[in-house]
Amino acid sequence: MSPSRQDKQHAAHAAMSGKVEYTETVHHESSRKVRGPRKMAQLNLTSMLDVCFQLLIFFVLTANFVAAEGIIAANLPTGVSDADPIKPNQEPLKIVLRAKAGTDDVIIWVERQPYIHDGDFYKLYKILEGLRWDPKENPNGSIEPDNPIIIKPLTGIRWDHVVNAFNACVRAKFENVNFAEAG
Amino acid sequence: MAKKKHEANKLELNLTSMLDIVFQLIIFFILVTNFANAQLPKLELPRPEGSKAKEPEKVRKVIVNIVPVRDPDNKPTGQTKLLVVDGIQLAATDYPGVTDYLKKELLEHPDLQVNLRADKGLHFEAVQPVMRAVTQAKIAHINLGALEEE
Incomplete structure (x- = not known):
């Protein structure tokens, strides 16, 4: 039933x-x-997504992608410093930077070397590398790594070129690089 | 009955995956964003050929910035507009002010380092007095600010 x-x-x-x-x-x-x-049960994500989009737009607009800033160490004479004195047989090597008339370009001259008219700092680096004496890598080099190098920028030379010349010296593994008075 | 059918057919977007992506993007931007720093005014630093610039050490350092005068086209003229030392603004030619500040700092931090940030468009004649002001404070070790190699 x-x-x-x-x-x-x-x-x-x-x-x-x-x-x-x-x-x-x-x-x-x-x-x-x-x-x-x-x-x-479902969470309502709409408002959270709104907030996230606001944040995303903020960060997209404010972000600026720049190359990393670094430093190139320099030791400058202070007058009473513990900087290495120049050895008697060492004669400072001069690098002269001269502005090309009416332009921001530069002419580079390393003592007893041909002029670099196109302002190519890679050429400067190669010259310096060829000059630096190294018992293994370059036994024919004439200048020791601790030999003083003096960068002499003439009037109107931009800081960009001066730092480029300094960097070429450091890259060529010279240890005692200084700046002469401008002018 | 008709109402029930209508509710069942209601279209709902699943926002979960979109939210995941948005969170990923936010985290990325938070990590890469460099917020403005009073100690680091916006300058165009030199980018040398085959740059040997390296990351600064984590020691006490004073950052000396040289801000250039810019023409109406925003090109630097080569002259100094002002000096910014550890976030403090000084006049363009207040070199003794730089020396005094560094001397005071040197008393507290004997291993003090100086980072010199100068705009690449400045003339060397504008930068050299600042370097001299640093060496007059008996600090020989100056770090020249430059961009690292790409």
């Missing part, structure tokens, strides 16, 4: 109210099933 519809409703009502009534057959149904299908 199958339970009638009325019996089923009655049993469901009893299950919801927590009471168990005596009937011919007890139909126990889950209270969840009665409430309907389960909904998955």
Whole structure:
């Protein structure tokens, strides 16, 4: 004998109210099933995404990508410093930087060497590297690494060129590089 | 019944993955952004051929900046506009001010180093007095600011 519809409703009502009534057959149904299908909880991310976009736009607009700044160490004479004195047999090597008339370009001249008219500091580096004496790498070099090098920029030479010349000396592994008075 | 059907068909965007990407981008920009520093005014530093510039050591150092005068086209004229020493602005020719500041600092930090940041468009005649002001404070070790090799 199958339970009638009325019996089923009655049993469901009893299950919801927590009471168990005596009937011919007890139909126990889950209270969840009665409430309907389960909904998955979802976070509303819209406002968070808005804030994130605001932050992203801020950082995109304010970011500036620049090359890393570094330093090239220089030891300058202080008058009473503990700088190495010039050895008797060492004569300072002069590098003269002269501005090309009417331009920001530079002409480079290393003592007893040909002029570098195109301001190519790589050529300066190669000249200096050829001059530097090294028992293994360059035994024919005429200048020791601790020999003083003096960079003499004439009037109107940009700092860019001076630093380039200094860097070429450091790159050629000279250790005692100084600047002469401008002019 | 019709309402239920309508609710079931409601279109919902899944924003999770988009949020993930946005977070990744934000983290990237936070890490790479260099915020303005009063000690480092905006200057165009020299970029030497085959630059030997290296990262500065983590020691006490005074940063001396030489800010150039710029023409209306924003090109540096070669002259000094002002000096900025550790964030303090000094007049373009206040070289004794630089020496005095360094002497005071040297008393507290005997291993003091000086980083000289000069715009690449300055004339050497504008930079040399500052270098002399540094050496007059009995500091021989000057670090010349330059960009590292690309």
